[in-house]
Amino acid sequence: MRIRQCWLFSFLFILLSFVVSLPATWAKDTPREIGGFTLGTSISSYQDVVQSNYLKEILVTDWHGFRRGVVSYGTCRYKDEILKITMKYEDRSKKFYRKLLKKFRSKYGPPDIWNGDSFGVVYIWKWHFIDENKNRVSLSLQFNAKNTNETIGNMVKLSYPEKIKEERLCFIHSREQNKQESQKTKHQSPKETDWQYLIPR
Numbered sequence: 001m002r003i004r005q006c007w008l009f010s011f012l013f014i015l016l017s018f019v020v021s022l023p024a025t026w027a028k029d030t031p032r033e034i035g036g037f038t039l040g041t042s043i044s045s046y047q048d049v050v051q052s053n054y055l056k057e058i059l060v061t062d063w064h065g066f067r068r069g070v071v072s073y074g075t076c077r078y079k080d081e082i083l084k085i086t087m088k089y090e091d092r093s094k095k096f097y098r099k100l101l102k103k104f105r106s107k108y109g110p111p112d113i114w115n116g117d118s119f120g121v122v123y124i125w126k127w128h129f130i131d132e133n134k135n136r137v138s139l140s141l142q143f144n145a146k147n148t149n150e151t152i153g154n155m156v157k158l159s160y161p162e163k164i165k166e167e168r169l170c171f172i173h174s175r176e177q178n179k180q181e182s183q184k185t186k187h188q189s190p191k192e193t194d195w196q197y198l199i200p201r
Helices: 002-020 094-108 161-185
Strands: 055-063 066-074 082-089 122-130 136-144 153-159
Touching: 055 082, 082 161, 094 122, 094 136, 094 153, 136 161
Parallel strands: none
Antiparallel strands: 055 066, 066 082, 082 153, 122 136, 136 153
């Protein structure tokens, strides 16, 4: 009798352990929503959400001698147009920086502005141009030896500074318009809440 009871308890213990260890995805009430946002839905369906930045970015890695890069493009006046490119060279040495600077000078002439520090930690040279379409173009070459607030190593930036300003103003104006329109049709302010927003469901 004791053997049978021991076997029964062992069986129940194993069964209970199996049930407890079932994957969480098997739960009937799997939460997918919090704060009014639902996993798997399109962000464009939330009209009351204000976009946080006037530029969107894509990240590139291990790209033609660059270890990493960020390509920024417009979302308003210059929608989907690349307005800024920031690339970090694979070679982080000062020797490579000197070689780059020599080639930059050879191709574009002497820099227009020095933006580095006076301690020999961060070196930044800038060139300014106007292209065939009368767009202002900014080019900078940077070397950072040890300032942890900046990218360590070598980096190049290429941008349309005036277009970026116009893009920011367009974004602000568009955001204000959307805010006014949404306030006309909105029945509930995002600041107001109840338990359906506070508890995942």
